[in-house]
Amino acid sequence: MAAVIIGRLLIAKLVFAAAILDRGSCEVDEDIIDLTHKYANTNMVTWPTHLKFNISVGFKGKTPSGVYYEAKRFCTSEHAGTHVDAPLHFYEHAQSVDEIPLKTMIGPGAVIDVSRKSEINRNYEVTVQDILDWEADYGRIPDGAVLLLNTGWHRRWPNEVDYLGTTPDENNPFKSDYSWPGLSEHAAQWLVDSRSISVYGVDCVGIDPGAASTFPVHKIFLSPEHEIPSLENVANLDAMPPTGTRIYAIPMNIRGGTGAPTRLFAVVNGAQRHLSVFELVAAVVLIATQCLF
Ligand SMILES: [Zn+2]
Structure with a gap:
């Protein structure tokens, strides 16, 4: 028996x-949750003076031996679509995108949802208290985290005027009436002083709030002291759980790049x-x- x-x-x-x-x-x-907008000739929002993504056919048809063959070519700013900013973007001689270790670009996901506050105030600046409130619910932001801010702005993509808060002007990249939410300077400084995130990202065209004309968040995260690569135009954040994911932010390996188009996705390990x-x-x-x- x-x-x-x-x-x-x-x-x-x-x-x-x-x-x-x-x-x-x-x-x-x-x-797998894809957090990347599609690159195309239409339906994209780019910083007004940056070169827009442009793709065209290089060859399409039959080769002399009768084989079907198709290949396209594209031209773009490093900073179009879902992309990463490297420290070189704001600091001369600083780390370029090809110098960022890939292990920096992979880490546990932490997603802070401030979309309701941003809906009420499109210039909302996230406070340290917002981050502490999130930690009270989900635990301390893990070391090496890819920290993403869900402002709800990805839902406005690709409505250019709504996304930027104004009609873009290609002759004036630094207009004073840009309007979108983001991290406050104080919260960014607190994050580098008090936590050890690996990557930061947001679903807006810039990591600074639109009204922040001196780019304090860029300067804090991208400084050679901290070297925190930062993602802009993140997509699909409503699909993300606050924790329980591993995020991969894989940029094009551009030598000397100040940034690069990035395939960003999360693997849900909780499931x-x-x-x-x-x-x-x-x-x-x-x-x-x-x-x-
Ligand atoms: Zn950028």
Whole structure:
């Protein structure tokens, strides 16, 4: 009898292991959240004086040997679409995008939602208290975090006037009536003094609030002292849980780049834990059922 029970336990264990392997194989498709806007000739918002993304056909058709072949070419500012700012963007001789270690660009996700406050006041500046309130609910921002601010602005993309708060003027990149929310200078300074984030990002055209004409947040995060690469025009933040993800921000490897288009996505690692608990319960039930007969 004991041998039969042990045998059935082994079978149940094998079934359980197979179930986990099966779940693992589909996790990649089910639990990735893409945080990147699409690059295209239309439906993008770019800082008014920056070169807009432009793509055209290089070759499309049959080769002399009759094989179909198509290739496009594109031209763009480093700072169009979802992209990262490197320290070189605001500090001469500072770290360029190709010099940022890839391990800096991967870390646990922390997403602070200030979209309701930003909806009421489109120039809202996030305070230290907002961050402490978030930590009271979700725990301390982990060291090495990719910290993202959800202002709700990604919902306004690609409505240029709504996104910028004014009609863009290509001859005046530093207009005084830009209007979008962001981190206050005090909160940015507090973050570098009191926490150890690896990357910062926001769903607006700049990491400074639109009204901040002296760019204090850029200067704090991108300083050679802190070297915190910063993401702009982050997409799809409403799909993100506040914690429980691992975020990958993978920029184009541009030598000497002040920034670069970046494929930004999150892997939801909380879901795998949930599935494992479910599978554990299923396995226990299976074992109990096997032992009854
Ligand atoms: Zn930029």
